[in-house]
Amino acid sequence: MPILINGNPRSLPDDPRVSLLDFLREELHMPGTKKGCNQGACGACTVLVDGERILSCLGLAVQYEGRDITTIEGLSVDGDLHPLQKAFIEYDGFQCGYCTPGQICSAIGMASEIRRGAPSHVSADLAGDIVITREELQERMSGNLCRCGAHNGIIDAIRETMTAEVQG
């Protein structure tokens, strides 16, 4: 069974040592997903697997046989940017841009977690409704580091887009 990358079936690598991240970047020549720390500490390599955010550097490509992977390259539709991509531009959610694909994929995964009522470390009531405060977004996005210091713009962009999406 192949692996789906942004809807396209691809053959898995022969060598099981190839990480999902290296498979995307080196074998499929899709450099949108970034390699930061390569040890699960920065979030730059975040992609969506069946809609859930994961770190592609800590997964072997073979583990994801038959799964549906979405990367930053798969977000725009007919050249029209995803609303979150537009918001990152609007709110200065980046400077160098290296963490940006991971931030955006992560935020999309986060939105579905909020929609299904998953609590976070800072949720006062584990079982209650989630109030999308700035603190909630910061905690939920803490797995994505930005060394340029664009975090405030990132949270602004996400808050603007996701508040509408989660409620809509």
Next chain:
Amino acid sequence: MTPFQYHRAATVAQALQLGIGGAPAFLGGGTNLVDLMRETVERPDRLVDVTGLSRAIEVTSEGGLMIGAAATNAALAEHPMVKTAYPMLSRAILAGASAQIRNMATIGGNLLQRTRCAYFYDTEGSRCNKRAPGSGCDAIGGFNRNHAILGASPACVATHPSDMCVALAALNANIHLEGVGGMRVLPFIDFHRLPGDRPEADTMLERGELITAIELPSLTLASQSTYRKVRDRSSYAFALVSVAAALEIDDGRIVDVRIAFGGVAHKPWRALVAETYLRDGPASLEAFQKAADAELAAAEPLSENGFKVDLVVRTLVAVLADLAGVQA
């Protein structure tokens, strides 16, 4: 990474069969194992992917919860019954790693994650008895701010990194294991080991044995429980110290109590001395303080981690005060 074969197990029996001989490793989410393999700390000759085995989370006939070992950390943390009947477990999981990692990591894998001691990871330049038995320990006398204050040995001062396991120790979950020789059930606090003179063995797991499920007992007081983690930054960092606690009070007296610490020992540290001190006594700040002091009487801090003794005492007192509704 050293070369290895990759197999996906469809059944427990198949996983066990694939785990016979050579140097196999069972693979969950891979969030720790893949990293350790990349650093050549771990060098299995084959990976047996067990994420296709049971991930069901089901209520038991005794009113507890049976959790398939392939369930993800995220799925367990947001399970409706875990959120209400075992809040310390939800909170412990949510305090660990990041959302991406919690989506990947399995319950079985969480139990088997290795220490984040920097000397354990440093294959090129450091001695480590856990990685290379008999080579020595560079953490003793080295950078040991994050290391153990309880139950360590001259061979190893590493700490267990899991948050989830601290809650499972306090709840005294049962661990269901299966090997080619059959099934067995271990109480959680007997699963992880203290280092002694064999720090390479983190757990009591036998060769080729697989964790199939974690069983939470039905425990009334667990609904009044929480988890507090103290770390260098407010998110996405390992614990300096952490406390999982549950408290049941009737008319100002403690009917039952469960306490476990993280970040202080080679295993999640069940604070049985403090529990015994508190049970059937008053729910007062003075009692909380004395119980914490009694538990930490055995502490043996290293050159750089003496602060952990006070920190865990103060964290425990604060957590118990919160649960009891008394002013700390």
